[in-house]
Amino acid sequence: MNTMDLTSSPYQNSFGRSVRVFLGGSRVFWLILPAFAFFLIFFFVPVLSLFLISLDKPVAGVVEPQWSFTATNFIRFFTRDTYYGAALRSIEMATLVALITLVLGYPLAFMIARTENPGRNTFYMILVLCAMQLDMVIRLYGLMVLLGDNGLINRALLDAGWIEEPLPLMYNFSGVVIGLVQFSLPLMVLSLIGVIRSINPSLEEAARSLGATRRAAFWRIIVPLSMPGILAGSLLVFAISISSYVVPALMGGWKVIVMPIHIYQQIAELGKWQFGAAIAVVLFATSVLAVVVYQRYAAITAGGRT
Amino acid sequence: MSTVEIVELTKSYGGTLALSPTSFRVEEGEFFSLLGPSGCGKTTTLRMIAGFVAPTGGAVVIGGEDLTFLPPERRGIGIVFQNYAIFPHMNVFDNIAFGLLMRKVPKPEIAKRVMEALDQVGLSGYHARFQRELSGGEQQRVALARVLITEPRILLLDEPLSALDKKLREEMKYWIKELQRNLKITTIYVTHDQGEALTMSDRIAVMNKGSVAQIGTPDDIYERPASRFVTEFIGESNILDVVVQSVDGGLCKVSIGDKVALARSRLGLAVGDVAALVVRPEQVLLGEDAAQSANPLSGVVLDHTYQGSFIRYRVDVGGHKLVAEVANRSDQSIIADGTKVAVAWQAEGASLTTN
Numbered sequence: 001m002n003t004m005d006l007t008s009s010p011y012q013n014s015f016g017r018s019v020r021v022f023l024g025g026s027r028v029f030w031l032i033l034p035a036f037a038f039f040l041i042f043f044f045v046p047v048l049s050l051f052l053i054s055l056d057k058p059v060a061g062v063v064e065p066q067w068s069f070t071a072t073n074f075i076r077f078f079t080r081d082t083y084y085g086a087a088l089r090s091i092e093m094a095t096l097v098a099l100i101t102l103v104l105g106y107p108l109a110f111m112i113a114r115t116e117n118p119g120r121n122t123f124y125m126i127l128v129l130c131a132m133q134l135d136m137v138i139r140l141y142g143l144m145v146l147l148g149d150n151g152l153i154n155r156a157l158l159d160a161g162w163i164e165e166p167l168p169l170m171y172n173f174s175g176v177v178i179g180l181v182q183f184s185l186p187l188m189v190l191s192l193i194g195v196i197r198s199i200n201p202s203l204e205e206a207a208r209s210l211g212a213t214r215r216a217a218f219w220r221i222i223v224p225l226s227m228p229g230i231l232a233g234s235l236l237v238f239a240i241s242i243s244s245y246v247v248p249a250l251m252g253g254w255k256v257i258v259m260p261i262h263i264y265q266q267i268a269e270l271g272k273w274q275f276g277a278a279i280a281v282v283l284f285a286t287s288v289l290a291v292v293v294y295q296r297y298a299a300i301t302a303g304g305r306t
Numbered sequence: 307m308s309t310v311e312i313v314e315l316t317k318s319y320g321g322t323l324a325l326s327p328t329s330f331r332v333e334e335g336e337f338f339s340l341l342g343p344s345g346c347g348k349t350t351t352l353r354m355i356a357g358f359v360a361p362t363g364g365a366v367v368i369g370g371e372d373l374t375f376l377p378p379e380r381r382g383i384g385i386v387f388q389n390y391a392i393f394p395h396m397n398v399f400d401n402i403a404f405g406l407l408m409r410k411v412p413k414p415e416i417a418k419r420v421m422e423a424l425d426q427v428g429l430s431g432y433h434a435r436f437q438r439e440l441s442g443g444e445q446q447r448v449a450l451a452r453v454l455i456t457e458p459r460i461l462l463l464d465e466p467l468s469a470l471d472k473k474l475r476e477e478m479k480y481w482i483k484e485l486q487r488n489l490k491i492t493t494i495y496v497t498h499d500q501g502e503a504l505t506m507s508d509r510i511a512v513m514n515k516g517s518v519a520q521i522g523t524p525d526d527i528y529e530r531p532a533s534r535f536v537t538e539f540i541g542e543s544n545i546l547d548v549v550v551q552s553v554d555g556g557l558c559k560v561s562i563g564d565k566v567a568l569a570r571s572r573l574g575l576a577v578g579d580v581a582a583l584v585v586r587p588e589q590v591l592l593g594e595d596a597a598q599s600a601n602p603l604s605g606v607v608l609d610h611t612y613q614g615s616f617i618r619y620r621v622d623v624g625g626h627k628l629v630a631e632v633a634n635r636s637d638q639s640i641i642a643d644g645t646k647v648a649v650a651w652q653a654e655g656a657s658l659t660t661n
Contacts, residue, residue: 205358206391206449208378210456211408220404224395 054277061271073278090258094242097180098234101188109192131186140179140250171253179251184237195229231298239287259283308369308459308492309334315364317350324350326517335490339503342513348496352462356385369459384453385462390445392437398448399433405456423451442470460492500540512536530657537584537659544628546583550575557653563624565603568653581658589655590630593641596650605649607641623649
């Protein structure tokens with residue numbers, strides 16, 4: 001007899017049981033109740049109401065659900081290129097940011113993961129975490145000082161006589177990407193370190209003595225085994241980038257129009273809650289789709305390890 | 307199939323010496339064990355032979371070729387790790403094929419040889435499995451097949467049995483030994499388990515604190531330990547402090563307190579020397595068997611434990627506690643605790659060693 005048999009009774013219906021199993025088994029499920037309640041009230045309810053009003057006909061200034069169930073907002077989104085163009089731009093930007101943070105972050109994470117000296121290891125970790133200490137907006141103003149037309153970089157290059165005109169580093173697509181990479185890099189590094197550290201060094205040594213060069217061992221052993229971290233990290237960065245409002249607003253100077261900018265404009269400037277909600281739903285669906293695609297891909301690259 | 311010569315191999319980390327200059331030679335086809343407690347330098351030695359650790363000094367010569375500074379992939383050495391290091395993202399086939407793939411062997415030939423290798427280790431039909439679907443013993447067979455398929459010049463085994471349960475460990479011990487004997491492959495085996503080293507090896511190097519304490523055949527090591535450390539590390543021993551009374555050819559007369567006993571002599575002992583007399587528990591005679599010998603000591607049985615095929619006694623002999631293991635024979639009754647008994651040993655069964 002196992003514990004399941006002891007705790008389940010014939011009077012419970014199977015739905016109640018499966019919910020309890022889903023919540024971690026009957027013994028400990030009350031431990032997660034506070035977190036569950038918090039998410040229910042402060043995440044699930046607002047998101048659900050957003051989904052609801054996205055199906056209402058657009059009326060400026062009205063927030064309450066009208067229960068009119070129409071696809072008008074979504075048709076409008078997918079028929080006007082300024083809107084679906086923003087969706088494509090968002091996806092492109094988030095993918096690019098995920099890629100750049102991966103390329104920049106992997107060597108850093110690898111180096112930290114392979115540092116055995118505990119003191120030095122802690123020091124590196126503190127450096128990585130330092131990058132996350134300041135508030136987003138304050139950090140972005142710091143970036144502006146660096147990247148602006150009169151910023152440190154352009155000033156130095158102009159003074160050195162290497163350029164005639166200031167380089168367009170900000171208030172454009174690349175400015176937003178730089179801002180997002182700066183924000184996401186620590187998160188990418190943190191998701192990679194744990195996975196790389198868990199790869200047993202003897203796997204690499206085994207590959208080496210079987211005839212693999214350092215490079216071959218890296219690409220055939222280390223990288224495939226880092227895949228869970230690579231996927232988790234880039235998914236996290238993708239989700240953060242595609243939903244970021246502050247960075248495109250400040251670093252893009254309202255010239256880089258991505259989905260969150262549209263949402264803000266529709267709701268805060270035009271009062272069209274219904275259409276703003278519809279864009280938010282598309283944004284949410286895009287993120288979920290990315291998760292599903294990644295999950296599939298992760299299952300393949302994990303070589304049967306699920 | 308090559309000889310291995312270790313010439314003055316040294317490793318220090320910072321100021322601490324992990325391996326003092328060490329030299330030994332492993333003959334072609336020999337099964338050679340590095341045996342010692344943890345931290346004795348045996349794993350460091352193995353890792354320097356494999357090329358994972360750069361030596362501070364000295365050389366590793368295999369088959370006459372100095373490969374001290376070659377990277378691991380160019381050494382042609384096969385190594386099996388304690389944890390087997392099966393690549394978890396590849397199935398058994400890809401694991402075993404890895405070495406041939408790195409050598410750019412054509413695909414059809416790889417497939418053929420992998421299947422042969424699986425046969426050789428008794429795992430036909432396992433090619434599509436993943437590491438998590440294999441038992442410890444199966445993982446070990448895969449690790450061996452993966453190494454042997456590349457036809458390495460020498461085979462290094464790093465505590466390959468320590469992760470297995472006792473029964474499987476016994477089985478694999480003989481299986482590995484047989485495989486090694488059939489392939490006639492030069493093998494260096496690292497272990498802290500004296501039982502494994504004694505049963506499998508042609509020769510053993512006992513290591514302690516970063517240097518070799520003794521090199522010899524298993525019976526050399528067990529019966530003629532060169533130092534007190536080797537004596538205490540290999541098997542169980544009774545060690546008595548004695549003074550050499552006379553040296554007469556192969557045998558020595560020594561005094562234990564006011565008693566006299568005989569032991570096998572060894573080179574360099576002179577009358578008056580203080581030495582340690584070593585008697586293995588199975589060499590100690592008690593009661594009637596002892597009374598018949600030349601000059602028995604007398605003792606008192608402290609306690610005994612029944613072990614099935616033998617009885618283990620603890621005996622107080624003039625303040626020294628001796629352990630005796632007496633075969634359990636039907637014509638002999640168990641000696642009760644507190645009984646006064648004669649204690650002796652065959653002179654050939656006792657050896658002398660310096661402290």
